[in-house]
Amino acid sequence: MEKHHINALKEIVGEENVLTSVEDLYCYSYDATPGHAHMPDAVVSPANTAETSKILKLANENHIPVYTRGSGTNLSAGCVPTKGGIVLLMTRLNKILEVDLENLVAVAEPGVIVADLNKEIASLGLIYPPDPGTVAxxxxxxxxxxxxxGLRGLKYGVSKHYVMGLEVVLANGDIMNTGGKNVKDVSGYDMTKLFTGSEGTLCVITKIISKLVPAPEAKKAMMAIFKDLDNAGKAVSAIIAAKIIPATLEIMDNATIRTVEDYAKVGLPLDAEAVLLIEVDGNPIVVEKEAEKVMEALKANHADLVQIAKDDAERDKLWAARRAALPALAKLRPTTYVEDATVPRNKVPDFLREVSSIAKRHNVTIGTFGHAGDGNMHPTIVCDIRIPEEMERVYQAMDEMFKAAIALGGTLSGEHGIGLGKLPWMEQQHGLVTMNAMRSIKRALDPNLILNPGKLVGEC
Amino acid sequence: MTEKITAKDINEQDKALLSDLQDALANCMKCGNCMEVCPVYKEVGKEAAVARGKLSLMEGVLKGSIPLSAAFDAAMSKCVSCKACTAKCPCGVPADELILRGRQAAVKARGLHPIKKKVFALLKNRHLFDFSLRMAGIFGPLSFKKIPGKMAALARFPMPGMDYKRVTAPFASTPLRSQYPEVIKVDRPTMRVGFFTGCTINYIYTDVGQSVINVLKENNIEVTMPSMQHCCGTPVYMSGDVDSAKILAKHNIETFDSYNFDYIVSACGSCTEAFRIEFPHLFHDDPKMSAMTEKLAKKTYEISEFLIDIVKIDKTKLGPVNATVTMHDPCHMARGIKVTKQPREVLKSIPGLHFVEMKAPDRCCGSGGSFSLGNYELSRKINDKKIADIASTNADTVVTSCGTCRMHLTDGLFQNNMNQDALHVIQLLDRSYKAGHQK
Structure with a gap:
């Protein structure tokens, strides 16, 4: 980027909203993914859609790469400015514009923190359910x-189930609106769904129309400990077969159980192969009935110990083990890769076994926990990125892990995105035809390849 | 352009300065959870303001990717040391301590902030410091205008290093330790305690010191205020000037050790933390000092903690104080020495007192000790949130356990045209004892 580009950017957003010092740029060279960092040339924070549009127009005309960023908590290197250029920081667009109680819809700017949206609507008895670990x-x-x-995916779905419409800025600076407040809407291609999950490669989101749902009146948490992984798998299937969709259905494998017990001393037996944490929510009467059925399913499938929370304090206790999973693993070693390979629900035990055998084979520490109900696992690899020999083994384990997920009919990413982190396996999962179709979409909407170039679909 | 000093230059000067931090820095997994709780990041909104950014900058310096520049220095100084990031960190990274190490590196390379430099130079010389602050008390009214009914004053004309509009507290015309004999005797004392007054209580908030003494006397405790005591060193330590901090610490340790008290009591979270955590940390590799320091650390208590946990005050002696009270937990109380229950228990023991908890009582008030000297506007913005939380409780009094928090809250209340009193917890207990005598 040249000096006159920086000056032009300053003209658009004001001097104080363009960062160019080496210290500031260094702070935007990374996200939450280990091993990927690159300096941008400028960090630009627009105040509104109009400024965003002007920035993109300038970038497009001058072929300057643009990396859109919120809080930079991405786990697939999606925010890393690998080719320099502009980090487009959207955090100043942070207003909740409307909460429409008649349509149960919120309209908000992209910089709003997810937890803040939920705080705002809590008093209205509503929730916006997607709750990734970084919700705060x-x-x-x-x-x-x-x-x-997030944790509630099984019952409530993920972000794409809540986004009803978007205002976006396209690569050339054009402003585009998709969807709206209509519950039913089949008018044209579903651009809203296309842009949701596009990882900053197709457009810059400047406004979000999202569905809200009534907050559940009651919750009931249960925990079950299994000495045999297969029984845990069967219990998960039995719960679903009993036509109960818990809000949360979490699993932790033996490696995670040992680590959590060592760190938090919550009383988990070290020889347990799996722990399930289940929470049902909704109408209080229904919740009681469902909890009973869940307990039956757990016992029928030979859970070695079951517990049910009688009150909030007990609920907190049951959750403590699951909450400790990531911190406990992360404290073992300096570098933490939280992956999110996902398999069909009934393949979870197979996948967990695969992962632990891969870990043994390559002498790598992997603890797996995750959302058993929706098959979304978090094999968490802890290592030290400063030791090249160890990293060699880590990459091999990762490679086998992703291939195992694909072989089980799974997917590379359940919720963290592809970015750069999982790009090498994309073609294996999707095949060349699909990859070419995706790249055609990318080239059609971003012909100069300025938006998060090289990510998600790779080089085009 | 300021002269840039590279990591290479620094390492030549002091190889151990940052390099032993490499492992600690590597433990940050850059999840960014610190963004949720950092009061500075909430206002500034830039990555260099939050722990994740600051630790990355330190890594950058160590790798030689970025210079130990003025901008690095500025980033390190923009931290209120509230420890919220450390408490939040899933990896257990002691970010607040690492940032202090970053400041130390900056201080070695570039020197202190000019305002702090002047203040701290004064601080190191006990006699000159004492003289200056006494003079401030005597001549203070010439330069500060007292706000009626409050322990607060406005500058009459611009002062170096001070924002013109800022409300501070007036310096006492007679410092606390000059108002009393060194040993305050009681009949048949149950124990002997040394009162570490700290600077704000000795020179400014003498009302808090008086209350501490009154309350201890009520409990038949002999109070000694060693005349040779001096600043605990926290302000210099927090600014990265470790050498000066050690001089002050050693002086206080030796002074208090010579009296052989049953307990040491302070009415300030930061001063207590200094005796209990910082001093042992400063001398951990000095066997001679270490034993003495550990011994003192074990018998040092913050006043509310002391009254509840050790003295176990007789609540039947308390009389009514009719006030609606909310409480702000100073960072060094909440996350430093982790004392939050005892001050509440003190308050709840007082008949007639209606206690209302504010939202996020342990969120930083923005003072950050001497942080507000160099970053007044920013510290005001952080404080405005705290003041709004106080307002929403409808309390008529806000109490805390730290002099600089009290001063910053008083300023915030004034700037927001609010009339609440900002006091130390112990002052309400003192009133309650007095009311008890009138029963």
Missing amino acids: TATLGGTVAENAG
């Missing part, structure tokens, strides 16, 4: 662009 820091724009999920 991640922006709505970032979670929509990544199609983020």
Whole structure:
């Protein structure tokens, strides 16, 4: 980028909203993904859609790469400015514009923190369900662009199930509106769904129209400990077969159980092969009935210990183990890769076994926990990125892990996105025809390849 | 352009300065959870303001990717040391301590902020410091205008290093330790405690010191205020000037050790933290000092903690104080020495007192000790949120356990045209004892 480009950007957003010092640029060279960092040439924070449009027009005309960023909590290197250029920081667009109680819809700018949206609507008895682990820091724009999920995915779905419409700026600076407040809408291609999860490669999101749902009146949490992984898998299937869709159905494998117990001393037996955490929510009467059925399913499938929370304090206790999973693993070693390979629900035990055998084979520490109900696993690899020999083994384990997920009919990413992190396996999952179709879409909407270039679909 | 000093130059000067931090820095997994709780990031909105950014900058310096520049220095100084990031971190990275190390590197390379430099140079010389602050008390009214009914004053004319509009507290015309004999005797004392007054209580908030003494006397405790005590060193330590901090710490440790008290009591979270955590940390590799320091650390208590956990005050002696009170937990109380229950128990023991919890009582008030000297506008913005939380409780009094928090809250209340009193917890207990005598 040249000096006159920087000056032009300053003209658009004001001097104080363009960062160019080496110290500031260094702070935007990374996101939450280990091993990827690159300096941008400028960090630009627009105040509104009009400024965003002007920035993109300038970038497009001058072929300057643009990397859209919210809070930078991405786990697939989606925010890393790998080719320099502009980091487009959207956090100043942080207003909740409307909460429409008649249509149960919120209209918000992309820089709103997801938890802040939920705080705002809590008093109205509503929730916006997608709740990724970073819900207290991640922006709505970032979670929509990544199609983020969370703990409640099984019952409530993920971001794409809530985004009803968008205002976006295209690569050339054109402003485009998709969808709206209509529950039913089949008018034209579903551009809203296309842009949701497009990881900043097709457009810059400047406004989000999202569906809200009534908050559940009651919740009931249960925990079951299994000495045999297969029994845990069967219990998950039995719960679903009993026609119960829990809000949360989490699993932790033996490696995670050992680590959590060592760190938090919550009383988990070290020889347990799996722990399930289940939470049902909704109408209080229904919740009681469902909880009973869940307990039956757990016992029928030989859970070695079952617990049900009688009150909030007990609920917190049951959740403590699951909450400790990531911190406990992350504290083992300096570098933490939280992956999100996902398999069909009934393949979860197979996948967990695969992962632990891969870990043994390559002498790598992997703890797997995740959302058993929707098959979305978080094999968490802890290592030290400063030791090349170890990283060699880590990459091999990762390679086998992703291939195993694909072989089980799974997918590379359930909720973190592809970015750069999972790009090498994209063609294996999708095949060349699909990859070419995706690249054609990319080239059609971003002919100069300025938007998050090289990510998601790779080089085009 | 300021002269840039590279990591290479620094490493030549002091190889151990940052390099031993490499492992600690590598433990940051850059998840960014610190963004949720950092009061500075909430206002500034830029990555260099939050722990993740600051630790990355330190890594950058160590790698030689970025210089130990003025901008690095500025980034490190924009931290209120509230420890919220450290408490939040899933990887257990002690970010607040690492940022201090970053400041130390900056201080070695570039020197202190000019305002702090002047203040701290004064601080190191006990006699000159004492003299200057006494003079401030005597001549203070010439330069500060007192706000009626409050322990607060406005500058009459611009002062170096001070924002013109800022409300501070007036310097006492007679410092606390000059108002009393060194040993305050009681009949048949149950124990002997040394009162570490700290600077704000000795020179400014003497009302808090008086209350501490009154309350301890009520409990038949002999109070000694060692005349040779001096600033605990926290302000210089927090600014990265470790050498000066060690001089002050050593002086206080030796002074208090010579009295052989049963307990040491302070009415300030930061001063207590200094005795309990910072001093042992400063001398951990000095066997001679270390034993003495550990011994003192074990018998040092913050006043509310002391009254509830050790003295176990007799609540039947308390009389009514009719006030609606909310409480702000100073960072060094909440996340430093982790004392939040005891001050509440003190308040809830007082008959007639209606306690209302504010939202996020342990969120930083923006003072950050001497942070507000160099970053007044920013510290005001952080404080405005706290003031709004106080307002929403409808309390008529806000209490805290730290002099600089009290000063910053008083300023915030004034700037927002609010009339609440900002006091120390112990002052309400003192009133309650007095009301008890009138029963």
